Amino acid sequence: MPKRTKAEAEATREALLDAAEVIFLERGVSRTSLEQIARQAGMTRGAVYWHFKNKSDLFHAMLDRVKMPLRQLLDDVEDPERPRAPLESLRLATLHALARLQRPRSRRVHTILFHCCESSSDVDILDLHQKLSDECFETMVERFQEAHRTGTLVESVEPEIACRMLMSMFLGLMHDWLRGPDRYDIGEIGPRIIDTFFERITLYPTAGIGTSSAPTESSGSVQ
Amino acid sequence: MPKRTKAEAEATREALLDAAEVIFLERGVSRTSLEQIARQAGMTRGAVYWHFKNKSDLFHAMLDRVKMPLRQLLDDVEDPERPRAPLESLRLATLHALARLQRPRSRRVHTILFHCCESSSDVDILDLHQKLSDECFETMVERFQEAHRTGTLVESVEPEIACRMLMSMFLGLMHDWLRGPDRYDIGEIGPRIIDTFFERITLYPTAGIGTSSAPTESSGSVQ
DNA sequence: ACAGGCATACATACATGAATGTAAACTTGA
DNA sequence: TCAAGTTTACATTCATGTATGTATGCCTGT
Incomplete structure (x- = not known):
């Protein structure tokens, strides 16, 4: 059933990236084909090629979802x-x-x-x-x-x-x-x-690291 | 000129492993074909398949040359x-x-x-x-x-x-x-x-390690 | 010692399969 | 209807494994 609403299209894009994470993880990047990713997401390769230029592009998109x-x-x-x-x-x-x-x-x-x-x-x-x-x-x-x-x-x-x-x-x-x-x-x-x-x-002038009461002075710049 | 002496055969084996190191390094393992390795060593794929079962076997042989x-x-x-x-x-x-x-x-x-x-x-x-x-x-x-x-x-x-x-x-x-x-x-x-x-x-009972005779105090374990 | 025979050490050719990219068809939302 | 989104079909490329060819080193009997 092709052509969903815009939100649904975005959802398939996310699904493709989710699928990529799973398959990349268990097969390795180079050994996973785009068809395997598409099938994992319940799509076909066409959907992949619509949303991404190629595997490298998809890979980068996957990285972009997690801030390093x-x-x-x-x-x-x-x-x-x-x-x-x-x-x-x-x-x-x-x-x-x-x-x-x-x-x-x-x-x-x-x-x-x-x-x-x-x-x-x-x-x-x-x-x-x-x-x-x-x-x-x-x-x-x-x-x-x-x-x-x-x-x-x-x-x-x-x-x-x-x-x-x-x-x-x-x-x-x-x-x-x-x-x-x-x-x-x-x-x-x-x-x-x-x-x-x-x-x-760390050298503690007075107290320890403990929870958060770390002393922030010790402004005596030694040099 | 097929069929070398035994020593020469061993030499080509080593040459193939050397070649594998070089090509693996610059192309990545999965993207290198056995033909690329063979050509780098001045051989053909036949030599590779004679000495090794497949790429995985060659890879392991390469690892075996360096003790971990x-x-x-x-x-x-x-x-x-x-x-x-x-x-x-x-x-x-x-x-x-x-x-x-x-x-x-x-x-x-x-x-x-x-x-x-x-x-x-x-x-x-x-x-x-x-x-x-x-x-x-x-x-x-x-x-x-x-x-x-x-x-x-x-x-x-x-x-x-x-x-x-x-x-x-x-x-x-x-x-x-x-x-x-x-x-x-x-x-x-x-x-x-x-x-x-x-x-x-390290806590030094008497002397330090190499040069520095630094005593490690600050043993006041806080908290 | 040497002439055959055989296994070795490769090269070449081929069949297969799998992945890629692209083009065309289709299907539905706006 | 038009275009976004998705499928299907197709051509191409490429690596793999295997099968076959082949020449040479090595060995053995005599």
């Missing part, structure tokens, strides 16, 4: 007008990114990105990750540098190294957990890892 | 009769694994594993990583537990968490660096990351 967590992380760091201690801000952002990752769609798409698609096949994952990673590093390292200046970051820990440690840990944790999400509860392990990391590199 | 660094890491931890402190043994093993990764062949193959192949396409990467990762965790966590018992590991750091931190950091660093090896010198950044990590979780 690393980018979202940065946005949430900047979030309120209320300035936090830089390390605390980074910690919360990381935890938030971890929480986002557990949402079904985000989890599926990132699993596909990490484990079910090749670099130079249908989409240039390399550049995609590259830009995100670089942008993420540049923004986060400023926080670490500020923490280092203000003495919140343990002095023997270089800001650039701390930043790469955090990013590597997060990346590695994603990679490992998404490989087999049922092996352990990321909602429990993840925060413990993040918190332990920040606990080990 | 994580497994090699564990072997080297156990290496001499001389018993080391568990954390120091882990640190050295990690550094050694990092060094191995920089060797051209290892680097190429691991780049392929991380970025140029899908999970359920030609080989089951998931299981492959899974077994390795689990085995690695089980062995390493014992070391961390021992360090925790003997007081070498900072008490507020749980052994299981420390183990996952190290593994995630290493995995994430591999993933990130192999994505664009020319962005930074892993030979310099890597060890600094590893050393900083162990410096931050």
Whole structure:
């Protein structure tokens, strides 16, 4: 029954993307044909070619439905007008990114990105990750540098190294957990890892990280 | 000129695997045909099908030429009769694994594993990583537990968490660096990351690790 | 030692199937 | 009716696996 209303057309588009997520996940991107995606959505290849130029286009559209967590992380760091201690801000952002990752769609798409698609096949994952990673590093390292200046970051820990440690840990944790999400509860392990990391590199002038009563002064710029 | 000597046949086999590394790297595994591999090696598909059952078999043969660094890491931890402190043994093993990764062949193959192949396409990467990762965790966590018992590991750091931190950091660093090896010198950044990590979780009864005799105080476990 | 015979180490040819992209038909909402 | 949305049909491309061809190295009997 062709030709639905405009809303229905949009619904089939979403259904196609949903289907793509499922099939990409279980067959891998390169091994899934557009017909498999169409059938999973209850359509035919014609519908796919109407809404998307080709598989690569569909893939990008699928990615666009989930904001990348690393980018979202940065946005949430900047979030309120209320300035936090830089390390605390980074910690919360990381935890938030971890929480986002557990949402079904985000989890599926990132699993596909990490484990079910090749670099130079249908989409240039390399550049995609590259830009995100670089942008993420540049923004986060400023926080670490500020923490280092203000003495919140343990002095023997270089800001650039701390930043790469955090990013590597997060990346590695994603990679490992998404490989087999049922092996352990990321909602429990993840925060413990993040918190332990920040606990080990943070110098507390007065109180601890605890819940949120982190001290935000220590304005004695050491230099 | 068919039918070479036995040594020559073995040489073509190696040439085919070399070619596979190159082409897999630049085209991705699923997009490379066996003919492309054969031509890169100066052969035809007949040679490929003589030496290997199919693309999956060839892929596994390629993997077999590089011992997996994580497994090699564990072997080297156990290496001499001389018993080391568990954390120091882990640190050295990690550094050694990092060094191995920089060797051209290892680097190429691991780049392929991380970025140029899908999970359920030609080989089951998931299981492959899974077994390795689990085995690695089980062995390493014992070391961390021992360090925790003997007081070498900072008490507020749980052994299981420390183990996952190290593994995630290493995995994430591999993933990130192999994505664009020319962005930074892993030979310099890597060890600094590893050393900083162990410096931050180690309690030194008397002296420090390499150069830095930094005492890790701040043991006032808050909360 | 050497002449056959056989297995080896490839190359070539072919049959098959599957995925792609496009064009044309169809069907219904606006 | 017109165009958006979807189906069906078709031509093309391409990789795969296999079957066959073939020349050479190696071995064995004498």
